[in-house]
Amino acid sequence: MSRRGQGPSGQPTIADVARHAGVAVSTVSYVLSGKRAISELTRNRVLASIRLLGYHPNAGARALASRRANVIALVLPLRSGIQVPVVMQFATAVVTSARRHDHDVLLLTSDEGPAGLHRIAAGALVDGVLVMDVELHDARVPLLRELGRPSVLIGLPADTAGLTCVDLDFHRAGQLCVEHLAGLGHRRVALLGAPSAVYDRGTGFAHRTRAGVVEAAARHGVDAVTLPCEENAADVHHRVATLLAQHPELSGLVVQNEAAVGPVQAALAALGRRVPDDVSVVAVCPDHVAEHANPRLTSVPVPAEEIGRQAVSLLMRKLHDEPAPQVTLLPPRLIVRDSTAAAPVDAGHVAARDDQAAAQ
Incomplete structure (x- = not known):
């Protein structure tokens, strides 16, 4: 294979992929970004060239090419009455567990409410969403039922129908x-x-x-x-x-x-x-x-680490179209x-x- 056009690191570039697939560089970019409709035949040819050449685009482009972002969102409750050290225990557990599944974590704050969920669901930023600080009648719940992204709630609303929830009992x-x-x-x-x-x-x-x-x-x-x-x-x-x-x-x-x-x-x-x-x-x-x-x-x-691990595990099951229980309550111990x-x-x-x- 010719190494012409490769970057200084010796790795294939987007130009190498374009030449190999017989398309323009912009076509490869559109396949990766999803911003323009590309015929299935051309898309498959570009993806085949990416695999054969061992091209590694940046995380966002690679994710779009595979229809996955390899990123999950965690909605953190940074507002009055919330204990930040406990929240950070949950966040650390989620980030650590997500990395074991080859996912990164995008942190959001709950003060954005439904608008924040709309924003991340509208694009290809994340594959799924974890939501903390769940209220009994949470304004975000109706939206979570309708989102095109899998979600898991760390907490329990009054009505759990159509949701996946995990928490301490x-x-x-x-x-x-x-x-x-x-x-x-x-x-x-x-x-x-x-x-x-x-x-x-x-x-x-x-x-x-x-x-x-x-x-x-x-x-x-x-x-x-x-x-x-x-x-x-x-x-x-x-x-x-x-x-x-x-x-x-x-x-x-x-x-x-x-x-x-x-x-x-x-x-x-x-x-x-x-x-x-x-x-x-x-x-x-x-x-x-x-x-x-x-x-x-x-x-x-309060087993923050275990709840965080369970939440990520449940979300991964949903991302892989595997069944997940509606409610998982961890039994408390005194x-x-x-x-x-x-x-x-x-x-x-x-x-x-x-x-x-x-x-x-």
């Missing part, structure tokens, strides 16, 4: 937390959940956890209070102080807000509540947060550490002790 996670506390004899507990903005948006994971807490509490005869919890220390302290003042017999806390875990523990200490002697604490949070807390937290871990213990024999003894100390 947050409803069951909420149940596990209450069941653990109930088994230790706690009869009055509270959920300090996600920030108000997360509930106001109707974000699925927060509402599902709350529903699980309420359901399990009713089943086990436990009085449960559920409240949103902001992230800064002053707000957390005020929330905990108000909660204990209004419910002096409260002896168990479930926390679903990674940023609030440390401030909750600090607030309890400042208010004279010992963990776990006076108040037991269970968290729904990443494992490293629970492990590094003082005391170490009994927790239901890890018992140092922050939970049997309920105080007299749940009101803490308030009485505080009143006595104040009188002195």
